[in-house]
Amino acid sequence: MKTTLSTGASDVRSSAVSSQTTANSAIGLLDEGIKAVNTQRATFGAASNRLEHAVDNMTNIQNNAEASRSRIEDTDYAETTSELAKAQIIAQAGTAMLAQANQSSQSVLSLLR
Template identity: 55%
Template sequence: MSTARAQLGAYQNRLEHTINNANVAVENLSASESRIRDTDMAQEMMSFTRSQILTQAGTAMLSQANQSQQGVLSLLR
């Protein structure tokens, strides 16, 4: 009887440790996924900001080119 009790206690102990390990693994996986998503978001924001800066620079250059052409045309008149 005591041997059976000891075996059941050992099984229960192993199951508890296995459950705890699984819970830790789930927590670690969730934390890793969160870090990956945060990194992707930061990368996308950086790319978006870069695109906006390039677009604004292009618009400014076109504006300058148009002003230069207008200046030349006004000199020719």
């Protein structure tokens, strides 16, 4: 953001305040300069507030991501391991039952021959 602020300061410097009219003119120029400075301060203040909000938002996003990662990493490994073992035992038992059922049918066929 590039800002150029021209307040007519050179006009104020060259103004003589020897009469009420020129003094009032100089005061008017100073008032315009003050208004311009205040406008720029408001513009920069608004930009600063937006940047601070963006920083706060990014900080919250980072904190939430770290908390999520921590929850994922802190999974109860004992529970997960026992669930895996249970699933493997059930699969092995199913395989054994199929093998026995297959063996029984082959035994019946061999008796019939």
